[in-house]
Amino acid sequence: xxxxxxxxxxxxxxxxxxxxxxxxxxxxxxxxxxxxxxxxxxxxxxxxxxxxxxxxxxxxxxxxxxxxxxxxxxxxxxxxxxxx
Numbered sequence: 001x002x003x004x005x006x007x008x009x010x011x012x013x014x015x016x017x018x019x020x021x022x023x024x025x026x027x028x029x030x031x032x033x034x035x036x037x038x039x040x041x042x043x044x045x046x047x048x049x050x051x052x053x054x055x056x057x058x059x060x061x062x063x064x065x066x067x068x069x070x071x072x073x074x075x076x077x078x079x080x081x082x083x084x
Contacts (some may be wrong), residue, residue: 002043002083002084003083004081004082004083004084005050005081005083005084006078006080006081007029007078007081007082008076008078008079009076009077009079010075010076011050011075011076011077014050014079016049017051029045029080031045033082036045042082042083043083043084044081044082045080045081045082045083046080047079047080048080048081049076051077052077055067056068062078
């Protein structure tokens, strides 16, 4: 049975850290994914764009509309996932 492990992070966190710290965190995520892959557990992993760059597709009465950012009132966002 597959499982999805979500990466939950505070909104605005990526903008607050500098490029060096951001690269370090991303390298840690890649290393974690490599460990899962080596154990035969990893199916897929992706980092997602920030909530300020995201949009949501809304379909009502057959009409498609793009709505700014998902969950604009949330204090956290889904920053990525690992599918195991």
